[in-house]
Amino acid sequence: MKIRSRFKDYYDYVEHVYGGGDPKIPYNRDFIQDPTFVLPANEALPEGDTYLVLPSTFKADTLNIPNGNVRDRWLKVGEVYEGYRGLSVAGKMYFLRQDYIGYQGDSNPTVVTKVTKPWYVVESMKFSTRWPPQEWTEYSGTLKEELVKIHQYLKAPVFVFDTYSDGKIAVWQRVPGLGALGLPALVPAEQVYQELAMFMGKMYTENPDMQPQHPRTDIEKVEAHGFDKKQSFRHRK
Numbered sequence: 417m418k419i420r421s422r423f424k425d426y427y428d429y430v431e432h433v434y435g436g437g438d439p440k441i442p443y444n445r446d447f448i449q450d451p452t453f454v455l456p457a458n459e460a461l462p463e464g465d466t467y468l469v470l471p472s473t474f475k476a477d478t479l480n481i482p483n484g485n486v487r488d489r490w491l492k493v494g495e496v497y498e499g500y501r502g503l504s505v506a507g508k509m510y511f512l513r514q515d516y517i518g519y520q521g522d523s524n525p526t527v528v529t530k531v532t533k534p535w536y537v538v539e540s541m542k543f544s545t546r547w548p549p550q551e552w553t554e555y556s557g558t559l560k561e562e563l564v565k566i567h568q569y570l571k572a573p574v575f576v577f578d579t580y581s582d583g584k585i586a587v588w589q590r591v592p593g594l595g596a597l598g599l600p601a602l603v604p605a606e607q608v609y610q611e612l613a614m615f616m617g618k619m620y621t622e623n624p625d626m627q628p629q630h631p632r633t634d635i636e637k638v639e640a641h642g643f644d645k646k647q648s649f650r651h652r653k
Contacts, residue, residue: 417613421445426595430609441616448572448589467578467586470566476579478562479509480543480554491518491527502577503537503597505608506615507564510556511541512576512597535576536598556602573615 418437419428421444431437450468481502491497495518503510515533520526537556544551566587567573576588594600594608 417441417443417609417616419443419445421591423593425593426600427605427608427612430606434609434613438613438617441613441620443573443612443616445574445591448570448575448587448591450589451569451571466589468570468589470569470585470587472584474566474569474585475562476583476585479560479577479579479585480541481511481579491529493518493520493527496532497529500541501535502579503592503599504560504563504567504575504577505594505599505603506573506611507559507561507567508557508611509560509563510599510602511538511554512536513538534596535592537602539602567615568619571619573612573619 417431418439418441419431420442423446425445448468479502481500497516497518499514499516501512501514503512512535514531514535516529516531518527519530521528540553540555542551542553566575566577566585570587572591574591574594576592578586578588580586599608
């Protein structure tokens, strides 16, 4: 796998350990394009946070993410809140958490929030239901078949996503830096690179359209038609 990116991540050095990566399996690690829309070659990538709402064929009910959003009328000054998102790395699901606090400005009576700790990976998440009453724990790093399908649809091995009560899934188009999210605390760099490389290799094998197109030389064209490149078919002896 050959990484092409505008930013560095904690597992990049492993590519050089494997001889610089396989150029036949490129990983464009910057932006996830909408599969239904081709970005013109001369158009710059968006700089802000943009997201894709996936088709309804992808179901959020198998991807448990706590709803960490709170309504404005619930906010209290000095109270700590949490927000949650999902991170998928080669089909493995990781829980992301963000901490923020209720804050009231001097000139604005409305209580808002400000981030006290940016998004970071947590090892596990506890869930519960009122009826039937039950509690369970899910751990980061669990392989989810629904996420594998989304990876194949997006042709991207890493993405951050949100789920909604109506069953929809939204994927953020900007590819995150896994090191900045704290993944090194759970997964070594060698393992991440190997899992991404194997996942990308499998996608390229199963999807011929993803194979890079290389223009053939005249000799290759001649050989493809059954002629010998050493002997001219116009002047056979």
